Amino acid sequence: MINKLLTLKRQRNAVILAHNYQTGDIQDAADYVGDSLGLSFKAKETNADVILFAGVHFMAETAKIVNPSKRVLIPTLEAGCSLADSCDANALAKWKAEHPGVVVVAYINCTAAVKAQTDIICTSGNAVKVVNSIPRDKQILFCPDENLGQWVMEQTGRKLILWPGVCHVHVKFTAESLAKLRAAHPDAKVVAHPECLPIVRSMADEVCSTEKMLAYCKSSPAKAFLIITESGMLHRLKKELPDKQFFAGPTDTCSCNECEYMKKNTLENCVAALENLAPEIILPEDIRQRALVPIERMMALGR
Template identity: 50%
Template sequence: MQTNEELLSQIDKMRKEKNAVILAHYYQVPEIQDIADFVGDSLQLSQKAAETNADIIVFAGVHFMAETAKILSPDKKVLLPDLEAGCSLADSCPPDDFKRFIEAHPGHKVVSYINCSAAVKTMSDVICTSSNAKMVVESFPQDEKLIFVPDKNLGAYINGQTGRNMVLWDGSCHVHNQLSDEKVIQLKMQNPDAKLIAHPECRGPVLALAEFIGSTAALLEYTRKDSCKRYIVATEGGIIHQMQKASPDKEFIVVPSDETCSCNDCPYMKMNTVQKLYLCLKNESPEILLDTAVIERAKEPIIRMLEISKAAKLIR
């Protein structure tokens, strides 16, 4: 049985030999984050998938993320270390049910959070991430009727930020939705000098208590630049690794998912291991395969999102 260090050495060797790039989400285990060519949130990873010159993309994340990489780079071989690494939020929006939902709301444009299946993306007018959701929604005229899917918490937050009244699909991320305002209040009372920072997938009462709300990447950047030395972090615990690397002099307290632990891990994200990453690259499987028609239709709203983000960056 090879040690993690030996496996990581083999992974590093194989990715060079096979011209492979390893993309990892912030919620992966630290060892995978550290060996990845790029670590980021959904928007950043989408941008990297669209830009890469690699022959193979190894996506250390969950299924919808690897699907997005395949949609943006259909000529590349896209691998996912564990095909069972799904997403509770994406699963909360079955395509057939969503099709009926759209039909029940004629005259509405569809804004879909990237945490959805390729099939749902094909029914969307534009995709967004938590980094650019407000920007994407504001790209529509104020009187445009919109459906927001699948995260009701993010949708409600964006409604509040934009003054919209988007129709919200009733879905949520179990990792963020289970964080309670009672636990947050308890942590704030125990740590009065700590700032609460939260991901907008959290429920409204938690967001109302937060000093800063932002995407995973935005939370990381905030803690890097902010002068405070202690933070209560209301999101998946994997981001703490990057926060500690960027700010070793600061303390980060994760809002726990329940009373039995001090962590808040996504079980799907943590299904990817160093062993699975090694086998995935060695065997070049499991591979993400999508129908050409699905790729072509799903790509349109993703490209629109990337264009909106690029335009906003140029304006700034």
């Protein structure tokens, strides 16, 4: 399947972008593996005719928003996101109307229709930088992840009004499940994603985006790490840092934690997408143009 995928990639003049939560075989076949921020830059920069986006729907939409002349494919339309779904564009419009004059900061994990209503986008890798770029006398509405929003409040000392959304994957990590793993590996450093619950974040040595996890584990003198995020991240960590040990964050019922939406993508449906040039991301042009403005503001702040 990998040979077939790479042959089709050449024939279609395609680039394969894969999120850190994709399965190992897809990551290995991809041209670039990264977090939402890195993938957005790669999507904007590519000269390929086709972008096969091995991630979830809002990520492929972002690629189309920043590089509309490309054909953007997603392996399956079933690769959605419960967090993005929690923030409906109409409900956001109502929320904004209740808070006139505010600045709306949206985590990139939202639909194009939601992005189109915001002032600036952020990722978990740059959320603190984005919020710090807004004058301190401005009130901020932050959507859709309240755990990331709370973490940004802790980092910036600013009060944000938070949309009540969560990533159902990251809130499954509990203090009890992490305490058991930590007891089994007392010398390991705990690295947690900011979408985790505050109690879990408080137990971490480092809280950061998936891309920064790699940098942290690389520069740390520690030899073992407990990785409290979606377990696809371990493939990249083990591949790039083979001399270190990584343990997946457990839930109360399982020794690791997968996002079922991310895992809808397979080598088979990646091949089918390039064969059929579908499913393709199509966006209304007015939404795309409005959604581009807050993404470009974020990109202007750098990586």
